[in-house]
Amino acid sequence: MNLNNEKKPTTLLFNPFVYIAGIKALSLGVLMILLAGFIGSLSRTHFDGVLDSHTGARAPLWFFLSEGFTDWLCMAVVLLIIGKIISGTSFRVIDVLGTQALARWPAVIIGLVALPKGYERFGRYLVEHFRTPEAKLEFNLTDAGIFLTVLIATIMVTCWIVFLMYKSFSVSCNVKGGKTVLTFIAALILAEILSKVGLYALSRLV
Amino acid sequence: MKSLPTTCPSCGGKLAVRRLRCEKCETEVEGLYALPALASLPQDDQEFVLEFVKASGSLKGMAGLLKVSYPTVRNRLDEVIGKLNAHSTYPKEAK
Numbered sequence: 445m446n447l448n449n450e451k452k453p454t455t456l457l458f459n460p461f462v463y464i465a466g467i468k469a470l471s472l473g474v475l476m477i478l479l480a481g482f483i484g485s486l487s488r489t490h491f492d493g494v495l496d497s498h499t500g501a502r503a504p505l506w507f508f509l510s511e512g513f514t515d516w517l518c519m520a521v522v523l524l525i526i527g528k529i530i531s532g533t534s535f536r537v538i539d540v541l542g543t544q545a546l547a548r549w550p551a552v553i554i555g556l557v558a559l560p561k562g563y564e565r566f567g568r569y570l571v572e573h574f575r576t577p578e579a580k581l582e583f584n585l586t587d588a589g590i591f592l593t594v595l596i597a598t599i600m601v602t603c604w605i606v607f608l609m610y611k612s613f614s615v616s617c618n619v620k621g622g623k624t625v626l627t628f629i630a631a632l633i634l635a636e637i638l639s640k641v642g643l644y645a646l647s648r649l650v
Numbered sequence: 651m652k653s654l655p656t657t658c659p660s661c662g663g664k665l666a667v668r669r670l671r672c673e674k675c676e677t678e679v680e681g682l683y684a685l686p687a688l689a690s691l692p693q694d695d696q697e698f699v700l701e702f703v704k705a706s707g708s709l710k711g712m713a714g715l716l717k718v719s720y721p722t723v724r725n726r727l728d729e730v731i732g733k734l735n736a737h738s739t740y741p742k743e744a745k
Contacts (some may be wrong), residue, residue: 451717465719533728539721618725 458607461543461615468624470538473545476552477516481509490562492643494636495520495606497554497598499567507650511643512548518639519609520544522631527617530627535617543612550601550608557597562590606632656690664690664737690737695730702727 455462461469485508486489489499493514520541527535557563566587573581610628614620619627658665667683688696705711712723 461719462722463717463719465721469719533724535721535724540720543721615719615725616721618721618728 458604459611459615460546460608461612464546465539465543465616466536467538467542469542469546471542473516473542473548476549477512477545478509478594480548480551480555481505481512483552483559484508484511487555487558489555489558491515491554492553492640494632494639495602496549496636497602499558499564503647503650507646510646512551514642514646515635515639516545516548518642519631519635522635522638523609523613523617523628526627526631527613527619530623531617531619533618539616540612543616544609547608547612548605553601557594557601560589560590560594563594566591581591653693654685654689656685656692687734687737691730691733695733698726699730 451463456502465470480491482505485503485505487499488502490501490508491511491576499625524537525545527540545565560631562584565584567589569581569583570591572579596601613628613631614624622650656665657663665685667685668680668725670679670683671677688699691699697706701715705715709720709723709727713720716723
């Protein structure tokens with residue numbers, strides 16, 4: 445790190461935590477989680493797990509909003525515990541919480557790309573096709589194109605979110621190297637299970 | 651200004667000061683003097699430490715000055731501390 449720090453676009457995209465952490469990241473991250481939840485409610489996109497996004501099921505707005513918060517808190521709490529174990533230095537809880545919240549901002553993009561109705565229509569077509577393969581269903585090429593685009597975009601954005609979550613962990617807990625990657629993968633799996641359990645419990649309130 | 655070499659270009663070992671010279675009367679002193687711990691740091695680390703002291707040792711102040719986040723400054727400081735700790739393990743006869 446040089447003392448003259450110019451903000452590089454690639455760093456802003458893939459490791460913004462070099463520039464932003466703490467309460468600023470937390471405020472912005474919470475705002476983005478709310479926005480992703482709201483847009484998700486419009487496109488019926490559920491962030492039903494730390495790594496998941498699925499569309500279709502109807503639910504009240506509060507449920508869409510709480511999904512993002514559950515995912516964020518599950519991942520942040522698991523990383524906080526693991527960070528305390530493996531980090532050789534002290535770190536601030538607010539940095540882990542803030543940067544993990546901000547790491548989820550690309551979820552807004554997932555909600556946005558799923559907005560076109562063609563995506564939902566083709567999804568329904570696929571479900572019907574697999575349910576009753578013998579039935580002759582109308583196939584729309586534009587809807588198929590939209591569906592494929594959304595699918596690819598969702599996979600790419602999910603990878604981006606995972607990378608941001610890793611960078612957040614690395615910067616806020618000051619951990620590096622192979623051990624960090626392995627513990628992060630373990631944390632991701634654990635947080636995914638926790639979030640699934642938490643969201644299942646929440647879904648029973650709907 | 652030339653930067654102070656701290657490692658041997660031949661074997662990579664740490665360099666020590668052999669000769670000092672007064673700029674006023676040109677008196678020269680010979681001996682074997684270890685470089686101060688801070689002088690053994692790379693130039694940009696030295697600048698970082700200098701700015702950190704000027705900022706009264708405030709990590710938040712440094713983060714504002716460098717326009718980076720608090721953990722980025724703290725991680726950098728941890729790196730510098732690691733290098734200084736490594737320097738303190740330098741053989742005693744050269745100190």
